Amino acid sequence: IHNNNNNNNRNLLNSSEIIELPLKWRNGNIYTVNVSVGTPKQNLQLLLSSENSYYFTLATTLMNASICNMYYPINYLTCYSATKSTTYKSVKNVLIPNNYCRTVGLDHFQFENQTYFSTNFTFCVSLYFGPPLTELTNELFSGVLSLAYPYRSALSSIVSLIPPQFKKIVSLDLNDRYESSYLYLGGISNNIPINSNGKIFEYQWSESQPTINISDHRFTMFNPNLCGRNISKFTSQGGSFWVASISLQNTYIKLAYSIAQQFIKIFNGSCTITNYHTICQFSNSCSLLKFPNFYFTLSQTSQPVYFNLETIVIKKTSKNSVCEVEFAIVSSTLTNTDTDILLGTLVLKQLHISFDYSLYKVGFAPKNIITNEKNYSLIENRDYSTICKYIPVCIGQQKFNTTLQTCSDPNCGLFFELNDKSKVCEMSLGFEISLCFTVFLIVLWETIFLIKYY
Secondary structure, X not given: OEEOOOOOOOOOOOOOEEEEEEEEEEOOOEEEEEEEEOOOOEEEEEEEEOOOOOOEEEOEHHHHHHHXXXXXXXXXXXXXXXXXXXXXXXXXXXXXXXXXXXXXXXXXXXXXXXXXXXXXXXXXXXXXXXXXXEOOOOOEOOEEEEOOOOOOOOOOOHHHHOOOOOOOEEEEEOOOOOOOEEEEEOOOOOOOOEOOOOOEOOOEEOXXXXXXXXXXXXXXXXXXXXXXXXXXXXXXXXXXXXXXXXXXXOOOEEEOHHHHHHHHHHEOOEEEEOOOOEEEEEOOOHHHOOOOEEEEEOXXXXXXXXXXXXXXXXXXXEEOOEXXXXXOEEEOOOOOOOOOEEEOHHHHOOEEEEEEOOOOEEEEEEOOOOOOOOOOOOOOOOOOOOOEOOOOOOOOOOEEEOOOOEEEOOOOOOOEEEOOOOOOXXXXXXXXXXXXXXXHHHHHHHHHHHHHHO
């Protein structure tokens, strides 16, 4: 348990004490946590996941002894063996939550080196090795610990590991390989930066999600903005928001198909987006490129949450005064999805993230305040960029076309014509003459009628 009473730069939302658990960075920007299960203790390394189908899944030796013996000694890992634990109990008459389960079990659980808190935990004993027990890096794990909301599952969830005296809040401070990463139980991350006024930056919390049919950390992303454009109108809803979700097993930003096709039109270059990556070519030296901030709000009135697009650049290559940039932005292969955007770990490393399991909310806070010109601030709204298309200023009755990224002239019809300078529909000269002549004839007819009959 970490106590922060003597550190003025630390900030906790709910308690002076939280449980601080170290995470291990793994190849591919995913993270694991060390635990022990059973009696005597079996030390396991679990993949941290947000997948809603997996709450607590252990790879077992029951069906895969040869695989365990072949791979796990190399990685200094072991498979879980129920037969070696004197405290293991099989849980009967429960719905098997997924195809990876051989059975559901109950055993003693605690985090590595955290002897002050332990509990009995209900988990899935895996039938075979498959996603997410194997991972794109070809590394094997002892199992999966999910941060998903506990929805309609016989398995224990991360909430079961939070002591009852603490709030039901789980936080993440994810970093690169050579920096420490942490999982916090019972409060928010404790090293939020201080702003220029000497105050700790406040967490921005999403709106509460409905408790029906919810397990993943979904939230409403209002006013998503890139290159000075509010790009929420790319969604099928056509409103001011996207439906977003957190993904710990996904490195990239994943966009819904319809949004992905429009997203790259904002860039001032030739771009191709696929379900693997996004490649863009810019007519500039790579050293001169400046990348914009992507920012959004979690309500119509909250403060923006920022991250810079350079944080999701995989590599840059200069070729004949052209810079080819590979972004960690991918497109869903499905044309219809219930989520507009998934935020992967490359983005999550730039922010403090918290999950409120009582109110079904997601919270964000800035991690770094960078003020020099070269590494411009992730906090400051800085839309200037050399990779963004010029934003035309629409005048008069012009409207901005989000698909073409241009100003569209109004349709003036038959009797009006467009003023090229003011871009306003004005009455055409021919129609004006015809109208005046028509009025003249009406007045003349009325005059003759009055003379003749009165």
